[in-house]
Amino acid sequence: MRFLTNVFLxxxxxxxxxxxxxxxxxxxxxxxxxxxxxxxxGASPGTPSLxxxxxxxxxDRNSAATIYINGVSFxxxxxTANVTQEIVLPRALTYISGSESASTGNLLRIVSGKSxxxxxxxxxxxxxxxxxxxAGTRSAASIILPTSVLEKRYLVSSxxxxxxxxxxxxxxxxxxxxxxxxxxxxxxxxxxxNGVLSGSIYEVALPKSGDIYQYQDDQDLTGSEIESIPDxxxxxxxxxxxxxxxxxxxxxxxxxxxxxxxxxxxxxYPTNSWGLNYFITPFRGKxxxxxxxxxxxxxxxxAYNNKIKTLNKGEFFESNSLNDPLPVYxxxxxxxxxxxTQFAYTxxxxxxxxxxxxxxxxxxxQNIKDVTVFLSPKKAIIxxxxxxxxxxxxxxxxxx
Numbered sequence: 001m002r003f004l005t006n007v008f009l010x011x012x013x014x015x016x017x018x019x020x021x022x023x024x025x026x027x028x029x030x031x032x033x034x035x036x037x038x039x040x041x042g043a044s045p046g047t048p049s050l051x052x053x054x055x056x057x058x059x060d061r062n063s064a065a066t067i068y069i070n071g072v073s074f075x076x077x078x079x080t081a082n083v084t085q086e087i088v089l090p091r092a093l094t095y096i097s098g099s100e101s102a103s104t105g106n107l108l109r110i111v112s113g114k115s116x117x118x119x120x121x122x123x124x125x126x127x128x129x130x131x132x133x134x135a136g137t138r139s140a141a142s143i144i145l146p147t148s149v150l151e152k153r154y155l156v157s158s159x160x161x162x163x164x165x166x167x168x169x170x171x172x173x174x175x176x177x178x179x180x181x182x183x184x185x186x187x188x189x190x191x192x193x194n195g196v197l198s199g200s201i202y203e204v205a206l207p208k209s210g211d212i213y214q215y216q217d218d219q220d221l222t223g224s225e226i227e228s229i230p231d232x233x234x235x236x237x238x239x240x241x242x243x244x245x246x247x248x249x250x251x252x253x254x255x256x257x258x259x260x261x262x263x264x265x266x267x268x269y270p271t272n273s274w275g276l277n278y279f280i281t282p283f284r285g286k287x288x289x290x291x292x293x294x295x296x297x298x299x300x301x302x303a304y305n306n307k308i309k310t311l312n313k314g315e316f317f318e319s320n321s322l323n324d325p326l327p328v329y330x331x332x333x334x335x336x337x338x339x340x341t342q343f344a345y346t347x348x349x350x351x352x353x354x355x356x357x358x359x360x361x362x363x364x365x366q367n368i369k370d371v372t373v374f375l376s377p378k379k380a381i382i383x384x385x386x387x388x389x390x391x392x393x394x395x396x397x398x399x400x
Contacts, residue, residue: 026368028059028126029146033240034116035177035212036089038098038107039133039140039263040247049136052091055118055144056132056374058084061125068117069093071210079127084374089116096214098173098246107173107216115179115210118144128372133265134379140244140265140357141376147181150238151270152228155294155314157341157360158221158243159250159264160194172247172261173216176268178226179240180206186231187239192314193219205231206239216246223294223314241268249346250290250356261346262355271296274337275363278330282321283344284385290320290343293330300336304328364389 039051057065063079067087074093079085096111118129129144161174178187185206191198204213215221221243228236244264280291293302295311302309302317305324309317319328332338344357367389375384390398 027143027145027149028128029148030120030126031147032118032129032144033147033150033179033181033210034118034129034131034144035096035179035240035242036091036094036114036116036131036133037096037175037177037214037242037244037265038173038216038246039095039135039265040138040172040261041135050091051095051133051135051138053089053094053131053133054376054378055087055089055116056084056130056376057087057118057127058082058130058372058374059125059127060370060372063125063127064121065124065127066119066121068115068119070113070115071117076121082372096177096212098175098214098216107214109214110204110206111212111214112208112210114212117210130374131265132376132378133263134376137379138247138262138355139376139379139381140263142242142266145240145267145269147238147240149270149273150181150240151272152236152238153271154226154239154241154268155271155296155339156192156221156224156226156241156243156268157266157292157294157339157358158245159248159343159356159358160220161218161245161248172245174219174221174245174248175214175216176221176224176226176241176243177215178204178206178213179242180209180211180237181239182237183207183209184231184234185209185211185237185239186229186234187213188225188227188229189215190225190227190314191221192223192225193217193221195220195223195316197314203229222292223316225314242266243268244358248356250343251345262357264356264358266358266360269339269360271337271339273366274339275365276332276335276337277364278338278340278361279364279389280326280328280330280340280342280361281387281389282326283387285383286344288321288345289326290318290345291328291330292316292318292341292343294339294341295336296338297336299334300338301333302330302338303333304330308333
C-alpha cells in the first residue's frame with residue numbers, strides 16, 4: 001500500500017528558517033555544509049526506491065554559488081531573485097550508506113569523501129539553502145544553516161525508534177551526523193539513549209574539512225551532546241550537526257504492518273541560538289501533534305498550560321495535543337535556554353495526509369519580519385501549507 005509523503009515538511013521548515021543569537025545572525029549566508037544521511041528505501045511496488053537529495057537555492061537578490069562535492073566543483077549555479085533553483089545531487093557521490101548495509105548492531109564511523117559544500121561567489125548576495133531527500137513515498141527536508149551561525153555545542157533531537165513490523169524496515173535507526181567545517185577538528189560526544197545517559201564520554205578526531213562522523217542506534221538519541229573541543233594544538237572548530245532517523249513511525253507503538261514510515265531530517269541549532277519562549281501551533285489538517293522540550297542546563301524550570309516541569313541538562317519532557325491542546329505557549333521561567341521540537345503523527349494515526357515529521361522550532365525572540373519558503377511536489381506531495389505565528393498588531397499588515 002502506498003502512502004502519501006509528508007505534505008507540510010517543506011513549508012514549515014522554511015518558515016522557521018532563521019537562527020538568531022545575540023549577534024542577530026540569520027539563515028542567509030555565503031557558505032553552507034550539507035550531509036546526505038542514511039535514508040530507508042521507499043516502499044515502491046516491487047523494487048525499493050533509493051533516496052535522492054535535492055538542494056534548493058534562493059535569495060531576494062540575484063546571486064550565484066558553486067556546489068562542491070568532496071572538494072571538487074559539481075557546478076556553478078545562478079540564483080535569480082525570488083526564484084528557487086533546484087539541483088539534484090548525484091547519489092553515488094554524496095549518499096552515506098547506513099543500516100541497510102549494516103544489518104546487525106549500531107553504525108558509527110568516520111566518513112570521508114561525501115561532503116557537500118555550497119559557496120556563494122565573492123561579491124554576490126547571500127542566499128538561503130534547503131535540502132530535500134526523498135525515496136518512493138518517503139520524504140524529509142531541512143533548512144541548511146550557513147557556516148557563520150554554526151557553533152561548537154549541540155544537543156540532538158530525534159524520536160523513539162520503532163518500525164511498523166515490515167521486515168525490510170526493521171533496520172531503521174535513530175541517527176546523527178557531524179560535519180567538520182575545518183581541518184583538525186575534534187569532537188566530544190555524550191550519548192543519551194531513550195533519555196538516559198549511556199556509556200562513557202568519548203572523543204572523535206575529524207582530520208579533514210568535510211569529514212563526517214555518522215552514528216546510528218536502535219534507541220532514541222534525543223539529548224545526546226556533541227561538542228567541538230581543542231585537540232592540544234588547535235582551538236575548537238565549528239561543526240554542523242544533523243539528526244533524526246532513517247525511518248520510523250509516530251507514535252512509537254507497534255501497529256499492524258502497513259503503517260507508513262518516513263525519515264526525520266533536521267539540521268540542529270547550536271545551543272547558543274536557543275531561546276526562552278516558544279509557541280506550538282497545529283499543522284493544518286492535522287489534529288494531533290507531539291512536542292518535546294529539551295533543557296540546556298541543569299535546573300531548568302519550564303512552564304506551559306499552567307504546568308511546571310524542571311529538567312536537567314540533556315533531559316527532555318514530552319507531551320502531545322491530546323493532553324495539551326494546541327496552540328501551546330512554552331516558557332523557561334528561570335531564563336535558562338530551551339529547545340522545542342514538534343512532531344507530526346504517521347498518516348494512519350491522524351486525519352489528513354502526511355507522514356511523520358520533526359520540526360525544530362525557533363524561539364519567539366528570534367522571529368524575523370520576512371522569509372522566503374520553498375515547496376516541492378516530489379513523491380506524492382499533494383497538499384502544501386504555511387503556519388504563521390505573528391503578533392496581533394502585525395496581522396493587518398501581513399502579506400504573502
